[in-house]
Amino acid sequence: MADITIDHLHKEFGLGADKVVALEDVNLSIGGHAFVSVVGPSGCGKSTLLNILSGIDVPTSGRVTITQDGRPARAGYVFQAARLLPWRSVMDNMLFVQKDRSEATRKRCQHYLEMVQLGDKGSKYPGELSGGMQQRVGIARAFSTEPDVLFMDEPFSHLDAITARTLRKELHTIWADTGKTVVFVTHDVGEAVELSNRILVFAKGGRLADDIDVKLPFPRDVADSEVALMKADVFKTFENLGAMAVT
Numbered sequence: 529m530a531d532i533t534i535d536h537l538h539k540e541f542g543l544g545a546d547k548v549v550a551l552e553d554v555n556l557s558i559g560g561h562a563f564v565s566v567v568g569p570s571g572c573g574k575s576t577l578l579n580i581l582s583g584i585d586v587p588t589s590g591r592v593t594i595t596q597d598g599r600p601a602r603a604g605y606v607f608q609a610a611r612l613l614p615w616r617s618v619m620d621n622m623l624f625v626q627k628d629r630s631e632a633t634r635k636r637c638q639h640y641l642e643m644v645q646l647g648d649k650g651s652k653y654p655g656e657l658s659g660g661m662q663q664r665v666g667i668a669r670a671f672s673t674e675p676d677v678l679f680m681d682e683p684f685s686h687l688d689a690i691t692a693r694t695l696r697k698e699l700h701t702i703w704a705d706t707g708k709t710v711v712f713v714t715h716d717v718g719e720a721v722e723l724s725n726r727i728l729v730f731a732k733g734g735r736l737a738d739d740i741d742v743k744l745p746f747p748r749d750v751a752d753s754e755v756a757l758m759k760a761d762v763f764k765t766f767e768n769l770g771a772m773a774v775t
């Protein structure tokens with residue numbers, strides 16, 4: 529379980545008349561066994577936040593620290609598209625992000641491929657897999673480096689509803705079993721309510737507008753009345769913010 533502290537985080541892109549404020553003085557701390565969803569309308573800074581948390585981008589000002597037991601935490605990132613290297617086999621895509629190619633590492637990669645039910649697909653090439661399978665490889669790859677914290681940017685939004693539902697369940701099981709911290713960007717409020725124990729609502733201009741504890745027991749099904757009520761509550765928050773429609 530990682531501890532994430534975000535202190536007066538501010539991010540701008542461009543200069544002068546082209547200046548865009550992507551994140552506006554964001555302050556928060558994430559600790560414990562957190563599954564945090566980040567929701568908000570398009571352009572409110574969700575991906576920017578994730579990119580800064582994972583070190584892909586740097587803030588204009590402010591600070592982010594991510595620690596695990598007092599040392600810098602290791603992070604994994606699952607992108608919206610799987611971003612596999614098409615000329616490498618599934619196993620080679622997994623090995624590509626590892627520190628070494630030892631037998632133990634290979635076994636670990638195989639273990640995580642099995643976790644997403646692709647244990648027999650190591651020798652296949654990405655082009656031979658469906659989109660959902662590729663996304664699962666992306667998830668296995670992120671887990672295979674055994675990060676303390678996992679950043680996921682709309683990982684299921686391009687998948688069909690049934691695959692997305694299966695993967696949500698798998699992700700949730702992994703989260704529950706491994707005790708990892710997950711920060712999960714989605715524009716799907718139902719998905720956020722189903723998966724997370726905390727929902728951060730961002731508003732246009734990159735402002736953290738609400739921070740909601742979701743105390744409902746897991747597993748949750750969107751058909752459950754309490755889950756539906758919670759979803760309606762988060763939607764109401766959006767309406768109050770005057771945010772654009774979200775799905």
Ligand SMILES: Nc1ncnc2c1ncn2[C@@H]1O[C@H](COP(=O)(O)OP(=O)(O)OP(=O)(O)O)[C@@H](O)[C@H]1O
Pocket residue numbers: 541542548549550568569570571572573574575576577715
């Ligand atoms: N590299 C960049 N250069 C210039 N502007 C950028 C860049 N990246 C993001 N922005 C701007 O910053 C703002 C926040 O973008 P961001 O991608 O974080 O939004 P988002 O909440 O992830 O949106 P979406 O839901 O559409 O993915 C937007 O106005 C966007 O145009």
Ligand SMILES: [Mg+2]
Pocket residue numbers: 574575576
């Ligand atoms: Mg985004």
